[in-house]
Amino acid sequence: MVAFVIAVFTIAGMIKGTIGLGLPAVSMGLLSMAMSPFQAATLLIIPSMVTNFWQLFAEGHVLRLMTRFWPLLLGIVVGSVWSIFPTLGHSEFHSEALLGGMLALYGLYGLCAKKMPNLSQHQAWLSPIVGYLGGALTVATGVVVIPVVPYLQTLHLKRDELVQALGLAFTTSTLCLAIFLHQNPVADLPIDYTMSAIALIPALIGMGIGKKIRYRIPEQKFRTVFFIGLIALGSYMIAHQMGWF
Template identity: 40%
Template sequence: MEPHFVTHIIYVGVVFALAGMVKGITGMGLPTVAMALLAFVMPPMEAAALLVVPSLSTNGWQLLSGRPLYPLWLRLRGMMAGIFLGTLVGGALLMRLDGGGTVLGLALVLYALVGLSSWRWTVPARHEPWMAPLVGAGTGVLTAATGVFVLPAVPYLQALKMERDELVQAMGLSFAMSTMALAIMLAAHDAWQPAAAGASFLAQLPALAGMLVGQRLRKRLQPALFRRCLFVVLLLAGTHLVLGEG
């Protein structure tokens, strides 16, 4: 076995352990952190293929650990439909896109800047029926292009002013739908083959282990400070990807 191949496997395992730990501490961030770090050693589509099973397993856990799901599904079903359709449509764009690392880098920079800012907004209930599908479609297109599920889904969900447990469950639903749509998109473009599926299945092991560690650390850390540090790291990683592709 080639030394660089072993190093590559170790790096991927460490990345998913770290991403899972961030997920355990903050309730989100596994795809974002994983894509940001994997992009240094592989193309975005290859990284996205590795992401499918770890993301689906951790978000499924998050999704089913809260209150009954059906009322939340009824409220967010327009957004979920938008995510699904946007990802499939965005897949066609991804196939023609050069410089995928640049798009990923820009998405990371934008997400970090939004997270570090004090900007907050609220979505009135009367606007949800038309905003939700648009937000979902935008999230889907960015999911297909970058493998990152957070924009504009997370700011939108935060603007709905849900209780914390409901918000965490809503993010789990959004991320799970994004993951399933991403898997279908990758399979349609022959990027989800047995080798990628097997590697993704193995990658869930360090991700789940990291998530358990993160959940234990959550009680000892200041979530706000940890989140700010995370956004700074994502800002630096995104900037590096943009400059590296430029």
């Protein structure tokens, strides 16, 4: 199992190093094939937290971003506390199927979204709604992707601002997820901080490899393969959870 975890986080880190995102989504998707989504989410805490902090503080201007996006962050916190969805650890809830659906939807979005509309003029009322849904889905699936990532891209931020805004949202959601997992333990599934810390090493190594790949393979081609892979992985998870094979 240790070898499997190391391989998963190396792959996920490599993807994040290449295109700047994907570590939580890929890690949760692959780990959930061998363990419960609750267990997978606990392993994600330290690698996700460290890499998101790195992404957030790389360029500075954090306070300015927090001032602009505090309604989004507040929504994430509220959604993680009062989720409208059944949360990780519910025995009768098909969290694997919901996670698979999110991954497949994310993959379709990545392949099909060419030109995003500009919704910046609606940011004041959209941010708390999007944040709430993102927080609610985080404690339901262990991943904050939909609708936070597409929403931030519709604000037409500069590249560095977008990377930092994503890092800010990911950091907030990861903190909320860590608190949720700690406060809602599942019997016989303790949070393994040691394994989570071990997973950080291959994640960082993978990010280093990914940065080298970034300069050798056209980013658009790599993104296309990545999103197709997410669709395939998400579809498999849905079919497996539903007992179709």
